[in-house]
Structure formats: structure tokens, C-alpha cells
Amino acid sequence: MAKREQQAFHLLLLFPDRWRPSMRALFFLAVAANLIVPGAATAEPPPGASSCSGCHALGASLDTPVPRLAGRGAAELAREMQAFKSGQKPGTVMGRIAKGFSEAEIQAIADWFAAQK
Secondary structure: OOHHHHHHHHHHHHOHHHOOHHHHHHHHHHHHOOOOOOOOOOOOOOOOHHHHHHOOOOOOOOOOOOOOOOOOOHHHHHHHHHHHHHOOOOOOOHHHHHOOOOHHHHHHHHHHHHHOO
16 A cells, blocks of 8 residues: 555544545445555565566456465565576566566565565
């Protein structure tokens, strides 16, 4: 959840009577639809991580054949990226994508996705 959304969520919890009923309903519908995830990691993604969402869904509500990365272990994600990078693990585009990242970038991306819930 972005910092602005997080602040709005806390204000709603602290002062529910100050929000119009329509705004409360809209906010809770957004939370229910998983558009806003209370308590989600707020750190900005490291360089390269945002491009993953083109194939890997960030929200748990989306069903896709491409596995979700959010919430998986950082060591597992880094190991998988290294395997794609070295050619040990076959993939359609992941080998080419992984070759573009340094070891430090792969670890930063893995750490960020592991922190997402």
C-alpha cells in the first residue's frame, strides 16, 4: 500500500465518523477487491522489480499460470533467478531477462518480493 493509502487507512480507523458513508464504502470495497492491501510492504521496488509484474501477478486475487513472486522466500527467488541466468533452468524469456541483472540486483529484487504479502 502506498504511503498516502496507508495514511488514509489509519485515518479511517481512528476517525470513522469523519468519513462520509460513501467514502467508507468505496475504501472498503477497494480493500476487499485487493486494490489496496492494508499492511503490505510500502518500500519502493528496486530497479528492475517493477518489470516483473508484466507476467507475474502481484495480487493474490489474480489467477495466472505464471507463479506469483510476492511472499516467496528471498533465497528461493534468488536461486531461481541465478538458475535462469546461468541456463540451468529453461525458460521462455526468463533466461534473457535474468542475464541483464547483476548478483546484487537479483538479491535486491528477491528481497523486495519476499517482503510483499
